[in-house]
Amino acid sequence: xxxxxxxxxxxxxxxxxxxxxxxxxxxxxxxxxxxxxxxxxxxxxxxxxxxxxxxxxxxxxxxxxxxxxxxxxxxxxxxxxxxxxxxxxxxxxxxxxxxxxxxxxxxxxxxxxxxxxxxxxxxxxxxxxxxxxxxxxxxxxxxxxxxxxxxxxxxxxxxxxxxxxxxxxxxxxxxxxxxxxxxxxxxxxxxxxxxxxxxxxxxxxxxxxxxxxxxxxxxxxxxxxxxxxxxxxxxxxxxxxxxxxxxxxxxxxxxxxxxxxxxxxxxxxxxxxxxxxxxxxxxxxxxxxxxxxxxxxxxxxxxxxxxxxxxxxxxxxxxxxxxxxxxxxxxxxxxxx
Amino acid sequence: xxxxxxxxxxxxxxxxxxxxxxxxxxxxxxxxxxxxxxxxxxxxxxxxxxxxxxxxxxxxxxxxxxxxxxxxxxxxxxxxxxxxxxxxxxxxxxxxxxxxxxxxxxxxxxxxxxxxxxxxxxxxxxxxxxxxxxxxxxxxxxxxxxxxxxxxxxxxxxxxxxxxxxxxxxxxxxxxxxxxxxxxxxxxxxxxxxxxxxxxxxxxxxxxxxxxxxxxxxxxxxxxxxxxxxxxxxxxxxxxxxxxxxxxxxxxxxxxxxxxxxxxxxxxxxxxxxxxxxxxxxxxxxxxxxxxxxxxxxxxxxxxxxxxxxxxxxxxxxxxxxxxxxxxxxxxxxxxx
Numbered sequence: 001x002x003x004x005x006x007x008x009x010x011x012x013x014x015x016x017x018x019x020x021x022x023x024x025x026x027x028x029x030x031x032x033x034x035x036x037x038x039x040x041x042x043x044x045x046x047x048x049x050x051x052x053x054x055x056x057x058x059x060x061x062x063x064x065x066x067x068x069x070x071x072x073x074x075x076x077x078x079x080x081x082x083x084x085x086x087x088x089x090x091x092x093x094x095x096x097x098x099x100x101x102x103x104x105x106x107x108x109x110x111x112x113x114x115x116x117x118x119x120x121x122x123x124x125x126x127x128x129x130x131x132x133x134x135x136x137x138x139x140x141x142x143x144x145x146x147x148x149x150x151x152x153x154x155x156x157x158x159x160x161x162x163x164x165x166x167x168x169x170x171x172x173x174x175x176x177x178x179x180x181x182x183x184x185x186x187x188x189x190x191x192x193x194x195x196x197x198x199x200x201x202x203x204x205x206x207x208x209x210x211x212x213x214x215x216x217x218x219x220x221x222x223x224x225x226x227x228x229x230x231x232x233x234x235x236x237x238x239x240x241x242x243x244x245x246x247x248x249x250x251x252x253x254x255x256x257x258x259x260x261x262x263x264x265x266x267x268x269x270x271x272x273x274x275x276x277x278x279x280x281x282x283x284x285x286x287x288x289x290x291x292x293x294x295x296x297x298x299x300x301x302x303x304x305x306x307x308x309x310x311x312x313x314x315x316x317x318x319x320x321x322x323x324x325x326x327x328x329x330x331x332x333x334x335x336x337x
Numbered sequence: 338x339x340x341x342x343x344x345x346x347x348x349x350x351x352x353x354x355x356x357x358x359x360x361x362x363x364x365x366x367x368x369x370x371x372x373x374x375x376x377x378x379x380x381x382x383x384x385x386x387x388x389x390x391x392x393x394x395x396x397x398x399x400x401x402x403x404x405x406x407x408x409x410x411x412x413x414x415x416x417x418x419x420x421x422x423x424x425x426x427x428x429x430x431x432x433x434x435x436x437x438x439x440x441x442x443x444x445x446x447x448x449x450x451x452x453x454x455x456x457x458x459x460x461x462x463x464x465x466x467x468x469x470x471x472x473x474x475x476x477x478x479x480x481x482x483x484x485x486x487x488x489x490x491x492x493x494x495x496x497x498x499x500x501x502x503x504x505x506x507x508x509x510x511x512x513x514x515x516x517x518x519x520x521x522x523x524x525x526x527x528x529x530x531x532x533x534x535x536x537x538x539x540x541x542x543x544x545x546x547x548x549x550x551x552x553x554x555x556x557x558x559x560x561x562x563x564x565x566x567x568x569x570x571x572x573x574x575x576x577x578x579x580x581x582x583x584x585x586x587x588x589x590x591x592x593x594x595x596x597x598x599x600x601x602x603x604x605x606x607x608x609x610x611x612x613x614x615x616x617x618x619x620x621x622x623x624x625x626x627x628x629x630x631x632x633x634x635x636x637x638x639x640x641x642x643x644x645x646x647x648x649x650x651x652x653x654x655x656x657x658x659x660x661x662x663x664x665x666x667x668x669x670x671x672x673x674x
Contacts, residue, residue, distance in 0.1 A: 077446030077615035109414030109450045113615065137582060153640030157631065165574050167581075175577070176643075177570035202570060227564025233514035233643050236631065237502045240512070243626040244504075245474060245613055247620040252356070252634060253627070266534050272447070276582055278414035279451065283584040290581040290590070294573065296495065303490030306570050 002262060012273045015332060016053050022336045023057045025067040032091035039126045041322050042273040044313035047187060048123050050324055050332065055121060055264070056089075057335050064121045064132040065089060071096045079104060079111045082246075085118035090269060092188040092221040094120050094127055102134045105273035110169045114246045120144075120188035121264040124164035125307065127271060127288045132166035132174035137274040140164045141238045145258065145263045148182045149222035151232035154209025158235035159251030160186060160266070161242075167291060168276075173314075175295060177306035183226045191217050242270040339664035349659060352669060353390050359673045360394045362404040369428035376463045378659050380480045381650035384524060385460050387661055387669065392455035392458060392601070393426075394672050401600045402426060402456045407422045408433045416441060419583075427606060430455050431464055439471045442610035447526060450608040451583045457481075458601040461501035462515035462644065464608060469503035469511035474611040477501045478575045481602045482595065483588040485519045486559035486568035493559045495572035496588030496602070498579075504628060505613075510651075512632060514643035518572040526552050542571025580609040605645045 007015070016034035021027055033056060059065050069088025073096060076082055081100040085093035097113045104111035115245030124140040131138030144159030164178035183203050192199050192215035201211050204218025212218050225231035243250040248268025249257060257266055279288040295305060344352070353371035358364055364458060370393060377385030396402050406425025410433060413419055418437040422430035434450045441448035461477040466476030481496030501515035519539050529552035530535050538548050541555025549555050562568035580587040585605025586594060594603055617624040 025586075076618055077444075077612070079445040079447045080616060107415070108445060109417040110447055111416070112447045112611075137578070144471070150635045150638075150640040153635060153636045153638040155634075157634045157638075165570070167577050175573070177567075179570060180566045181567075226567050229643065230514075230516045230518075230563050230568070231515060232640075233502070236512070236635070236643075237514070239475070239631050240504050240628055241611070244624045244631065245611060245616050247617050247624055250627055250631055252630070274449075274578070274582060275414070279417060279449075279582050280584050281413055287581045287584055290587055291577055293589070294576050294581065294587055297492075297494045298487045298490060298573070301487075301490040301492045301494075303487040306566065 004150045004323040005329060006321045006323055008015070008321040009038055009317065012324075013039050015329075016050065019053045020060075021333050021337050022190065023060050023067075025056075025060060029067060029069075029089055029092045032095050033089060036091055036122045036126050040123065041324070042314055042317040043069050044308040044317070044322075045123060048186075050328060051324075052121065059119065059121075059264050060262060062263055064261060064266070064307065073090045073100065074095065077187050079108050079309065080114060081111065082114040082116065084116050087117050087119065090115055090118035090120045091122060094269075094271075095129075098130060101131070101271065101273050102136060105136050105275045106278070109278040110272065113273070115269040115271075116246060116248045117266070118269065119264045119266050120269065123178055123193075124162050125176050125310075125336060128164045128166035128178070129174060129176055131271070131273050132168040132176070134273075135168050135276070137168065137276060138164075138166045139274075140269065141242045142269040143243050143249070143251040143254060143267050145255040147186055147211075147223050147255075148225055148251075149205060150236070151225060151229040151281050154205050155175055156163040156224060156234055156255075156309070157252060158182075158225065158232075158239060159254070160223070161238040161251070163234065163238065169291070169295075170288060173307070173311045175291070175305060175307075179226075183224045183231075185218075186223065189218055189223065190199060193219055206315060217325055225242055242268055246270055339662045341660040342663055343658045344661055345658040346379055346654065349378050349387060349661075352666075353597055356390045356669050357393060357397075360397050360404075362393075366406075366426055366429045368532050369432050370426060371431075372458045372461050373428055377460065378649040378661070379651055381654070381655040381659075382460060382647065386611065386659075387490045387665055389458060390669050391672070396458075396472070396601050399598060399600055400596060401603070403522055404616065410434065410437065412425055412555060412672060416445050417451060418448065419451040419453065422451050424454050424456065424603065427452055427455035431467075431606075431608075435467060438468070438608065438610050439473060442473050443611045443615070446615040447611050448607065450610070452606040453583060453585045454603070455606065456601045456603050457606065461499050462503070462513050462514055462647075465503035465515070466503045466511060468608070468610050468669060469505040471511070471610075472505050472613070474505065474613060475501075475503045476609040476611075477606065478579045478581050479584070479606040480588040480591060480604050482592040482627070484523055484560050484592075485548075485562055485572060485588075486542055487573070488562060489568040491542050491559060493592075495519075495562065495569075495576060496590060496591070497560070498572045498575040500571065500575065507625060508633075510648045512628070512644075514644060516563075516643075518562055518568050518575065520561045520568075523556075523560065526555050530556055534658070571674075573602060579605055583607055606663065
């Protein structure tokens with residue numbers, strides 16, 4: 001491991017901005033991406049931190065992503081806000097649609113934000129947290145590339161298809177989860193392959209559909225869903241809701257569209273926002289109290305709420321800045337040479 | 338096993354109606370329950386078939402459920418239909434709210450149906466299938482009784498918290514799943530306890546929070562969620578969305594409310610309906626084609642779609658009627674003596 005350098009969060013943001021704009025990314029896209037990269041670095045989700053600058057610039061250079069695409073908004077129905085990303089990155093499209101989603105959820109009680117034709121590389125928790133920051137309950141899902149076999153099968157059909165949820169809490173971090181419906185992230189299997197380490201049973205199948213502990217065999221075969229047939233059903237639901245329902249590609253189509261380029265997946269995303277004030281009316285406090293009792297019943301017995309580790313890292317980073325490897329900073333600087 | 342008697346579906350429905358009304362259930366409640374019981378028997382979900390008549394009558398006799406409650410509808414916001422069951426069974430409340438949910442989903446794109454203050458004993462698949470029969474995509478969830486420990490904990494906080502989803506398909510049964518977020522149904526652990534059979538690891542913890550293969554110990558301790566921390570996160574989401582958000586009891590409150598009576602849980606339910614016509618507009622056929630390609634990619638490799646076994650039973654039962662044990666019929670007849 002190379003030397004660690006301390007940066008404050010503004011420095012992280014500025015570095016990401018500079019590297020992205022120098023490589024042709026429009027300033028608004030660069031800002032939306034730098035926001036998310038800074039959040040990832042801050043929360044010590046390193047694969048979604050500054051490391052992503054390298055991945056984004058590589059994708060930009062491959063020519064697939066439009067670095068200047070202008071998201072356009074339409075309203076196919078009162079409770080649906082639809083943003084066409086026009087083959088740009090998803091994050092500016094999300095930021096463009098968010099205020100309208102919030103407005104419609106407050107007006108109607110429930111509303112949906114559809115993002116279409118976007119390249120997608122980011123975790124979903126920053127998006128559901130942004131919904132919760134408005135006092136709304138957020139749910140988000142997206143397909144990816146068809147690497148994951150359905151339960152009882154042996155060939156990739158589903159993406160790693162993450163599902164994220166956030167519940168707003170008065171004066172503190174929301175209750176948030178964001179998990180892949182695959183047993184494990186593809187990156188974890190790749191890491192095991194690079195290190196020639198065996199993977200646990202349940203992560204993947206070889207090309208013949210047999211359970212394997214060989215990481216390379218799993219990468220050539222198929223990944224598995226978490227939780228057997230239940231996880232597999234959820235993964236299918238995400239293909240349907242965040243693919244077929246919104247007129248965008250399933251994970252199989254997205255993988256075919258990529259045609260071996262190895263780029264960030266291009267597809268769509270579905271988000272829902274629920275306004276507790278409209279559901280609960282006068283009973284808002286009672287609803288919040290119920291939720292807090294639930295959280296206390298979990299933590300009082302020593303179990304963790306999801307994202308607690310991330311929130312601890314956030315507090316630390318906001319106070320002390322983040323530590324980044326010099327080698328990564330060098331790699332990023334080289335992108336600007 | 339006692340002798341099996343063949344009944345057609347009308348006979349099943351009439352028997353359930355008769356037993357329920359003779360025990361003081363209002364005709365509209367009895368019809369709504371008999372509809373669901375007939376669907377359960379037809380699809381060979383025996384624990385949700387005629388056997389439920391016994392459970393319903395027992396609950397009626399316990400005096401907790403109001404057999405004549407009139408569901409009332411309110412509209413707290415344009416996309417929210419809210420039905421107060423007034424401590425009656427949930428099914429008449431669902432049937433009362435369904436046409437309004439459908440209307441609002443068609444009008445707005447997405448809509449929510451909230452059911453509050455209901456006693457709940459039924460599977461959720463008949464409800465999401467009813468939404469799909471209207472050409473809409475349905476999602477449903479409900480808490481139950483706090484028997485299930487959070488991942489990393491040892492005490493019951495969550496219910497078995499089912500999640501159900503249906504996607505409509507042209508001219509055939511919808512794509513449907515309905516699963517508990519607990520590793521297994523409580524009834525399965527009870528069955529193992531009665532038969533003195535060990536349970537697999539992963540189903541339950543003993544009273545000291547240790548994984549156990551002893552069914553009785555798990556019933557005295559806590560059940561586990563499916564899929565580790567991911568299933569646990571989903572179970573929490575269901576407590577929040579179908580409890581705290583809708584102003585109704587969490588599984589912990591519902592269990593406390595039951596106060597050892599062993600009755601059907603009293604709580605709420607949340608359903609969502611999405612109108613593909615509003616999401617897809619001119620691209621409806623493309624969306625349907627995408628979904629069918631997904632289903633084919635699953636079944637062509639020999640994997641099953643969820644509910645396929647149930648649909649096969651349905652075809653058989655519609656053609657040949659159902660086979661019911663004489664002993665069960667005798668038990669039901671005795672309720673009318």
